[in-house]
Amino acid sequence: MAFTPELIAELEILALYNLDNTQEGIKVHNNANPKAQGAISRLYRKGLVNQPDGGYLTSLGLDAAEHAQVLLTILSAEPAHSS
Numbered sequence: 700m701a702f703t704p705e706l707i708a709e710l711e712i713l714a715l716y717n718l719d720n721t722q723e724g725i726k727v728h729n730n731a732n733p734k735a736q737g738a739i740s741r742l743y744r745k746g747l748v749n750q751p752d753g754g755y756l757t758s759l760g761l762d763a764a765e766h767a768q769v770l771l772t773i774l775s776a777e778p779a780h781s782s
């Protein structure tokens with residue numbers, strides 16, 4: 700399995716969620732770019748968010764967002780240099 704552009708767009712949306720406040724949702728407006736609109740629609744169909752335009756994370760979505768944000772943190776870190 701590879702990271703397709705569609706999966707990357709979904710990961711980007713999951714990275715937008717504030718995990719410190721699960722009562723804070725997001726909304727992808729109808730004038731947002733098509734990539735974001737498609738990503739949020741797919742996340743809804745997969746049961747990760749509770750509304751077709753975003754809304755709140757479901758319990759599965761919360762797990763996915765946590766993993767996505769941890770992965771982003773790990774991959775964005777400066778490499779440790781060994782002596």
